[in-house]
Amino acid sequence: MKREGSPLRGVHTVAVKEAADHIASARMHLIMLLLLLVSAGALYAAIGQIKETTAQNPYLFLQLLTAQRQPLPSFASLLGFLLPLLAIGLGFDAVNGEFNRRTLSRILAQPIYRDALLFGKFLGGLLVIAVALLTLWLLTTGVGMLLLGLPPGGDDLARGLAFLVTTLVYSGVWLAVAIAFSTLVRSPATSALAALALWLVLSVFWNMLAPLAAAALAPIDPLNPMSIVTRYETLQAIGRISPANLYSEIASILLDPTSRSVGPVFADQMEGAVAGAPLSTLQSILIVWPQIASMFAAMVVLFTLAYVVFQRQEVRA
Template sequence: MTSARMHLVTLLIILTAAGAIYGAIGQIKSSVGQDPFLFLRLLTTSQQPLPSFVAFLGFLLPLVGIALGFDAVNGEYNRRTMSRILSQPIYRDALLAGKFLGGLTVIGICLVTLWLLITGMGILTLGLPPSGEEILRGIAFLITSLAYAGVWLAVALLFSTIFRSPATSALAALTLWLVLTLFWGMIAPLLASLFAPVNPYDPMTAVHQVEVAHAIARLSPNTLYGETMLALLNPATRTLGLVFVSQLEGAVIGAPLPFGQSLLLIWPQLSGLIAAMILVYTIAYVIFQRQEIRA
């Protein structure tokens, strides 16, 4: 908590959040009394050249997770302190769990602090308190963001366990982040066209290809996080996939969904993020348990 790395990461997040919220407040002041979800708009509204706060988090949370975990294990080897730590009456799994939970706790503290700051700024500038629905969606937003950051913290911990050089583990984690964030949206349609080619005489094959492309795109934590934020912070969102005209019969277009319905909508994405975090951490755990540690 007192390291220079932690101070720099916290300062970076606070500065970017302050810039994004300042631009959002200027945009939504005119809709006070008309929009029932003003505090959600604080997180999603952008003003050029600044993106929205959620867009900032989608970019920064992986970097924060990687920064906190890329040298968690191999740093102990390089400082020759691993054997000293494990000579104490503690287990190997306790060491790795402490590294992971420590980083996750730090990220959680940052997220809760940011959310409280944003809520306080909104109350002071808009003159309205958040509703119960907005508070519930804000808590779900915090849980989802923590799971998203936990995935990349676990990835950094895994590479820190595999590679003995911190520079190599950091580079490997950043490379994976770049592929899954910037290039995966281009790779998914190409893979879908290979696995599910379109038959010009069967229109349903085009629908199947789009569904396959969505499924492949959801292998990226960035896609899962973006879809979850869309459904949580925009209550009018009713689906995260293809919609046919027949499915819209009887639906009130633009009407917000209750929080419970939005939670059901994002449950597969949120479960996927949590499962990915647990899976990557488990792989790191198995590798670390099998490593030989010498004095």
């Protein structure tokens, strides 16, 4: 039977309804409270660190996101660790929750296609994460202006916005993971555990497994000094399978204008470069563009997997 009208008709309605449900849910309140408390601690420690080394920090507002004081990590590191929890919490029951509540058949009985339903759920979750990220970024900028007594410069704002957008893409990867598991697994508890297990492996244990895999794939030859470079490049390639490592590389370049590479740099490559000279925002984005594109591609592939599986599932009243 030929479908009538656009398959995406109703996406806006579903997205707004999903976003409203998420914002009003207890799980969202708990996760945002955790984010705010931990971020406030990291920001307080960063401001203390910046005040002690003001002369060595020409990029004060970027330092708010990267400075750290033991035992707290930096603000950017905390975002990379906690945002997947927010995304998984929003998407682990996106589809199987409707099955278990027996509401999916009622929704699809309306003039709305499955395309619009799944896409709307994804956009609704992404909208909530975007609002949360924008709120955190504005709070960080406002507190920094109050305590440092300086307004952010144009380059600080441009890099901060670029970092905000890439952080949203990173969160979208984990939201797509959660929605994919919610279509593959009928039990919401099992889909949540599966998504959390994948997050633990890729965010916590992957840096322990990558050196073992690199040693097996690229052994070092004592007679060939270039084998050390090959080992390092292999280690980087394996490590970049993890979205957390891609996000860490992006943050290190965007939030540090003096950084010029995410890999090994040889002396001939630095010929003509001014030591310590900052790069423009566009040049920094170009350096990490492959990482940004990889995360975006991973998000699209995972959502496509969920889409294909959802289209083939049978819906009964």
